[in-house]
Amino acid sequence: MPTPQDEHEQVLQLAGELRILIGKLRRRLREEAHLGDVSMSQASVLSRLERDGPATASSLARAEGMRPQSMAATVLALTEAQMVTGSPDPADGRQTILSLTDSCRAWIAASRAAREDWLARTIETRLTPQEVTELDKAVALLKRLAQ
Numbered sequence: 592m593p594t595p596q597d598e599h600e601q602v603l604q605l606a607g608e609l610r611i612l613i614g615k616l617r618r619r620l621r622e623e624a625h626l627g628d629v630s631m632s633q634a635s636v637l638s639r640l641e642r643d644g645p646a647t648a649s650s651l652a653r654a655e656g657m658r659p660q661s662m663a664a665t666v667l668a669l670t671e672a673q674m675v676t677g678s679p680d681p682a683d684g685r686q687t688i689l690s691l692t693d694s695c696r697a698w699i700a701a702s703r704a705a706r707e708d709w710l711a712r713t714i715e716t717r718l719t720p721q722e723v724t725e726l727d728k729a730v731a732l733l734k735r736l737a738q
Contacts (some may be wrong), residue, residue, distance in 0.1 A: 600636065623709040624702045628672075632657070633665055636673060641699055645690040647680065674698070 593601075602697070603733035626634055636651055666689060669675040674695040680686035691699070714723060 592607070620706045620710070623706045625705060626702070628667075629674075630668075632661075633669055633674075636662075636665055636669065637699065639693065640675065640689065640691050645688045647686045647688060649686070651689070 594724035611650070621631075624634075629637070632655070632735050635655060639654060640646060643654075648662050648666050649659060650656075652659045655662065655663070664678075666675065666710060668679065673692055675689050675691050678687050714726065718726060
């Protein structure tokens with residue numbers, strides 16, 4: 592009969608394996624995203640603008656945990672790549688509100704579709720129908736962990 596210590600050790604081992612596996616899956620999905628010349632910090636800013644909507648560079652810097660100078664460089668690169676555009680903040684003319692361009696939104700959608708297509712094809716080719724059902728149940732458990 593397993594002791595509470597044995598059960599705890601088993602959970603610790605599971606947590607470590609899960610952390611490593613999620614990291615590998617994230618890297619693989621990143622590869623499938625075909626980010627091109629977009630850095631991870633730039634991709635993170637684009638994702639935040641898509642998810643949260645238009646924002647100032649200073650609010651993005653706070654949200655991303657970056658120095659304002661670093662965010663300024665990131666915003667400049669994204670602006671030059673025509674992925675974001677700026678307009679004056681109606682409440683404070685000294686600030687610029689940054690938004691995704693339409694072409695960037697299309698690029699994000701295509702990148703997301705490529706990742707999801709790769710994952711769907713991989714699930715279909717590597718897992719049996721019964722394993723797909725098990726994965727569906729595991730995803731529900733992972734959602735609970737992420738809350």
